[in-house]
Amino acid sequence: MPAELICFEERCRARFPITDAIYNCPHCGGLLEVWYPPPAATPAELKRIWRERRTSNAPLDQSGVWRYREMVPFLESYDRVVTLREGHTPLLPAPPAATYGGLDALTFKHQGFNPTGSFKDNGMTCGVAQALRLGMARVACVSTGNTSASMAAYASAAGLAGIVFIPHGNISYGKLAQALEYGAKTLQVEANFDQILALVRTLAERLGIYLLNSINPFRIEGQKTIIVEMLDQRDWNPPDWIVLPGGNLGNTAAFGKALRELHGLGFIARMPRLAVIQAEGAAPFYDLMLAPARGFHAVSHPETLATAIKIGDPVSWPKALREVACSGGVVEKVSEQEIADAKAVIGRCGIGCEPASAATLAGIRKLTASGTISASADVVAVLTGNLLKDPDYIYRYHTGKLEAPDGAAIHSRFANQPVVLPNDADRIAAFLQG
Ligand SMILES: *Cc1c(COP(=O)(O)O)cnc(C)c1O
Numbered sequence: 001m002p003a004e005l006i007c008f009e010e011r012c013r014a015r016f017p018i019t020d021a022i023y024n025c026p027h028c029g030g031l032l033e034v035w036y037p038p039p040a041a042t043p044a045e046l047k048r049i050w051r052e053r054r055t056s057n058a059p060l061d062q063s064g065v066w067r068y069r070e071m072v073p074f075l076e077s078y079d080r081v082v083t084l085r086e087g088h089t090p091l092l093p094a095p096p097a098a099t100y101g102g103l104d105a106l107t108f109k110h111q112g113f114n115p116t117g118s119f120k121d122n123g124m125t126c127g128v129a130q131a132l133r134l135g136m137a138r139v140a141c142v143s144t145g146n147t148s149a150s151m152a153a154y155a156s157a158a159g160l161a162g163i164v165f166i167p168h169g170n171i172s173y174g175k176l177a178q179a180l181e182y183g184a185k186t187l188q189v190e191a192n193f194d195q196i197l198a199l200v201r202t203l204a205e206r207l208g209i210y211l212l213n214s215i216n217p218f219r220i221e222g223q224k225t226i227i228v229e230m231l232d233q234r235d236w237n238p239p240d241w242i243v244l245p246g247g248n249l250g251n252t253a254a255f256g257k258a259l260r261e262l263h264g265l266g267f268i269a270r271m272p273r274l275a276v277i278q279a280e281g282a283a284p285f286y287d288l289m290l291a292p293a294r295g296f297h298a299v300s301h302p303e304t305l306a307t308a309i310k311i312g313d314p315v316s317w318p319k320a321l322r323e324v325a326c327s328g329g330v331v332e333k334v335s336e337q338e339i340a341d342a343k344a345v346i347g348r349c350g351i352g353c354e355p356a357s358a359a360t361l362a363g364i365r366k367l368t369a370s371g372t373i374s375a376s377a378d379v380v381a382v383l384t385g386n387l388l389k390d391p392d393y394i395y396r397y398h399t400g401k402l403e404a405p406d407g408a409a410i411h412s413r414f415a416n417q418p419v420v421l422p423n424d425a426d427r428i429a430a431f432l433q434g
């Protein structure tokens, strides 16, 4: 029995061959999920096999995604898989961040250690593998951010043409620079994100381009391995909480699916709870959880300096809603000031991350203050992107020049100003001593 695509909507659940190049259910328009028959091996056997693969020099085994390929078995053959050795990111204890967050202990799972600097690589290796398997020559996404950086790298590594569509006047230079350097054809179109997405869907159909936006169900599969690897690193001891930032909510969908599958197969005896953190200016999922009866309402002008979570109409919200409910999870929102301060604290741990990632620690601080998370809880927070993604933000923060999107000043409580001194040993010595 091969893997299949299945419609996410309860009232539909239509099934489609795994080789259909579709992104939504052709019957009802619902989101698609990859469905698998149960694996042949037992959890104990797989845990042993996965641990052994860590000592292997085979490229597939060195990947923190494909090492766990029994959890993402949608391919018939692994011959053409392209890996940049994504995944195997560290679990880093961070005592100062724990104290700041109101916890006795806190561990970061740092996805910024990935080849292009974000967790998008975990998903992209799977999305590109599916593009190759379908015989596509071109792949595309609409993004100004980490998705375009990651897709550009994996497309080039796979010998595919990568096409990045950028909404007009909305450029993040660190990430755009990566897309250019990795060789993606980069098109700036005078339209907003949603308009361009509609355009690209039409073009994809017409020109045979494979879409690697966050709606792509194979990217979600790859992102599941973040959870598999984290549990493997913890000797299959589940934490009480897993905290992550929420933008398009693909990662929330992926983490929840991974936990459900691992729990269902008997890899773990209990489910950790998910805590999803959004930025105040882009918090439609938070609003939904607050008043579910009112239904989902997109935010038409999302605003936050944490550009990776500046999403007003997250495509994966129905999946995320189910996963948060299934895990007994919560959703919190945090201000620009709270994100900025939490980010500086993570930096002071010698760890660092991009602004969206720091929403995790800001959210933890609020959730411990409200008593939702207890101080003694076992918490893993996922840092989604690398510190160097957004150096401009950092420089402004530390020099006291960071402003929120509405123009409000952000107070640099943890500023670390560079100092200008004359070429004079006595003066410099005096400065350093006191
Ligand atoms: C994509 C991204 C997010 C948001 O993830 P979603 O799956 O869209 O919710 C958060 N942080 C970083 C660094 C990202 O690149």
Ligand SMILES: [Zn+2]
Pocket (backbone or CB within 6 Å): 007, 008, 009, 012, 013, 014, 025, 026, 027, 028, 029, 030
């Ligand atoms: Zn359907």
